[in-house]
Amino acid sequence: MGDFIEWDDAFSIGITEIDDQHKTLIGYINRLKSALDNKENHIETLRGVLAGLFNYTVYHFFAEEQIMETTQYPMYPKHKTEHMEFTNRVINYIEMFTDNKIDITEDVLNFLKQWLLTHIKHTDKALGNFLINKKP
Ligand SMILES: [Fe+2]
Numbered sequence: 214m215g216d217f218i219e220w221d222d223a224f225s226i227g228i229t230e231i232d233d234q235h236k237t238l239i240g241y242i243n244r245l246k247s248a249l250d251n252k253e254n255h256i257e258t259l260r261g262v263l264a265g266l267f268n269y270t271v272y273h274f275f276a277e278e279q280i281m282e283t284t285q286y287p288m289y290p291k292h293k294t295e296h297m298e299f300t301n302r303v304i305n306y307i308e309m310f311t312d313n314k315i316d317i318t319e320d321v322l323n324f325l326k327q328w329l330l331t332h333i334k335h336t337d338k339a340l341g342n343f344l345i346n347k348k349p
Contacts, residue, residue: 217246226341
């Protein structure tokens with residue numbers, strides 16, 4: 214059986230460093246999916262996977278934001294807002310999960326998948342095109 218999210222070259226934004234980080238991020242979401250599928254739903258396991266996903270997301274967004282800042286990318290504010298909205302959503306999931314108010318379900322996984330793939334294919338792709346065109 215394939216992974217929940219399979220990497221597709223259509224996801225590439227043409228910048229290897231960022232593509233590699235996106236692959237890692239997809240790996241975290243797949244890890245969360247397989248934890249649920251394999252009934253590894255002990256609270257400590259899921260908490261650990263969610264923490265890993267969150268920490269890597271923060272690291273990756275910061276890396277992109279640094280690039281956008283140093284290259285004076287004109288869409289930087291809008292792009293950063295999308296990152297913040299996603300980060301807040303994930304914090305919210307983690308808090309609700311920790312407080313026992315939600316289970317991590319297919320709905321949560323589908324949100325993570327849809328958000329990430331849409332963001333990569335549109336928002337990050339636009340950044341990739343800007344960076345490629347900027348190269349001397
Ligand atoms: Fe991004």
